[in-house]
Amino acid sequence: MSCCYNELTLSNLKDNEEIYIRAQKDYNEYIKHNFSQTIHNNKDSKVEGSYTESITKYHKQEILGLKDVRVGAEYLTNVALSKDTIVGLSHTLNVGASNTLRVAKDSSESIGGDKEIEIGNNLSSSVGGDKAENVKGNSVEVVERDKDISINKKT
Secondary structure (H helix, E strand, O other): OOOOOOEEEEEOOOOOOEEEEEOOOOOOOOOOOOOOOOOOOOOOOOOOOOOOOOOOOOOOOOOOOOOOOOOOOOOOOOOOOOOOOOOOOOOOOOOOOOOOOOOOOOOOOOOOOOOOOOOOOOOOOOOOOOOOOOOOOOOOOOOOOOOOOOOOOOO
């Protein structure tokens, strides 16, 4: 048998029914209207080169169980307008090295309950304009070493 061939096999052996298509080089499908596919068990797909998908209008995925995405190198998401994420219960972000958040304009955060911040080393903040802090309950500040306060009032 030669190394280079195309193959279409239809097997009707009981409990081994199979349709097998082999393309020696390229395999193309052209569909002028809708394409529908129903799989009543598993689907496995392996691409040993690049995978490109282009969608002109709308893309929707509904996953009723677990979704697990593993990327061996970089992961880039580029959204032209807005992005909303809704999480029903908890959300955790684990970063192995550094994390940077850049916001070109305003940023706000609304928390319905408590917020706790734990920093292993130093905290530095810089405010280009005014700073206001309103505490409706008690306020406690514990400094275990020195504390300096400088007021540089311009007259």
